[in-house]
Amino acid sequence: MRSEHATPVRPQEQGSAGSAAAVAHPNIALIKYWGKRDEQLILPRTDSLSMTLDIFPTTTRVRLAPGASNDDVTFNGVPATGEAHRRVIAFLELVRERAGLPHRAVVETENTVPTGAGLASSASGFAALAVAAAGAYGLDPDATALSRLARRGSGSASRSVFAGFAVWHAGRGTGTDADLCSYAEPVPVADLDPALVVAVVNAGPKAVSSREAMRRTVDTSPLYGAWADSSGDDLAEMRTALRLGDLDAVGEIAERNAFGMHATMLAARPAVRYLSSATLTVLDRVLQLRRDGVPAYATMDAGPNVKVLCHRADADRVAEAVRRAVPDGAAHVAGPGPGARLLNEDGR
Numbered sequence: 001m002r003s004e005h006a007t008p009v010r011p012q013e014q015g016s017a018g019s020a021a022a023v024a025h026p027n028i029a030l031i032k033y034w035g036k037r038d039e040q041l042i043l044p045r046t047d048s049l050s051m052t053l054d055i056f057p058t059t060t061r062v063r064l065a066p067g068a069s070n071d072d073v074t075f076n077g078v079p080a081t082g083e084a085h086r087r088v089i090a091f092l093e094l095v096r097e098r099a100g101l102p103h104r105a106v107v108e109t110e111n112t113v114p115t116g117a118g119l120a121s122s123a124s125g126f127a128a129l130a131v132a133a134a135g136a137y138g139l140d141p142d143a144t145a146l147s148r149l150a151r152r153g154s155g156s157a158s159r160s161v162f163a164g165f166a167v168w169h170a171g172r173g174t175g176t177d178a179d180l181c182s183y184a185e186p187v188p189v190a191d192l193d194p195a196l197v198v199a200v201v202n203a204g205p206k207a208v209s210s211r212e213a214m215r216r217t218v219d220t221s222p223l224y225g226a227w228a229d230s231s232g233d234d235l236a237e238m239r240t241a242l243r244l245g246d247l248d249a250v251g252e253i254a255e256r257n258a259f260g261m262h263a264t265m266l267a268a269r270p271a272v273r274y275l276s277s278a279t280l281t282v283l284d285r286v287l288q289l290r291r292d293g294v295p296a297y298a299t300m301d302a303g304p305n306v307k308v309l310c311h312r313a314d315a316d317r318v319a320e321a322v323r324r325a326v327p328d329g330a331a332h333v334a335g336p337g338p339g340a341r342l343l344n345e346d347g348r
């Protein structure tokens with residue numbers, strides 16, 4: 001993969017005023033975001049780095065509804081409820097404040113990723129919403145401002161604004177600088193032909209939200225500080241490995257960073273355990289693949305599913321091994337995907 005693949009993607013075309021549609025893809029962190037320093041602004045404690053995928057897009061249309069007294073939000077045709085509904089409304093309030101427009105909106109989202117299963121549906125969801133809402137309300141943010149805006153919906157969404165590999169800076173600013181200093185940007189990578197095999201062992205919603213799990217980990221886990229410190233070193237090494245196109249090093253660093261993140265949660269009080277027996281079965285299979293000479297490395301997020309980093313040329317073999325290990329599960333092969341963008345009138 002060439003570095004220009006990771007160039008920031010600014011929306012190519014503006015949506016017609018009052019209505020805009022956008023598409024965004026999930027991203028998987030190779031250096032994790034785990035823990036906030038500011039819950040309101042969604043500022044992380046550590047920098048993180050991810051790969052945007054080319055599967056599971058989210059498409060969102062936002063249409064202003066002057067005169068309406070409420071926002072109308074649907075996910076896959078079903079009215080949004082509860083926490084998901086509250087977060088979209090809070091996000092629209094932020095956009096309205098920035099645009100200086102009072103109008104409510106109709107928001108229609110089509111998600112192709114299983115929601116709430118640690119498969120980053122909030123990343124693609126809020127990246128698509130940020131682009132579509134900015135278009136509909138007549139804002140014209142550059143890629144950095146768009147990343148900061150998406151961050152306010154869900155932290156990991158800041159990275160889905162960009163194609164390929166992106167780093168999200170935690171930022172150190174306080175006061176009025178706090179919001180400005182935390183955004184994602186593309187990371188240069190050398191020729192690397194990576195794939196992430198997404199092993200879905202359970203597509204149901206998770207028992208503990210990542211928001212709650214992060215808070216509990218930061219507040220109670222004696223391991224959190226040690227992981228956060230070592231994650232900074234992991235990031236520096238990861239950048240070097242990506243620049244050199246060294247997939248083995250990228251995989252080793254990603255795997256240890258993810259295991260470390262899960263160790264912090266297991267030590268939280270009470271513990272947060274997302275890993276299931278099926279997760280461990282896949283992790284064993286990944287080790288076996290390595291013993292058989294196939295470079296394959298695992299990472300896991302706030303759920304039991306495993307994402308396996310490997311060479312594109314090995315992806316089908318890795319996916320097949322995962323399917324055999326967990327016959328009830330599924331394996332999807334993803335490559336580096338595009339950044340968030342506006343769609344034109346024909347939905348393209």
Ligand code: PMV
Binds near residue numbers: 032157211
């Ligand atoms: O952005 P959130 O609140 O969905 O948190 C995502 C956290 C992890 O997926 C576990 C790690 C990451 O960096 O994406």
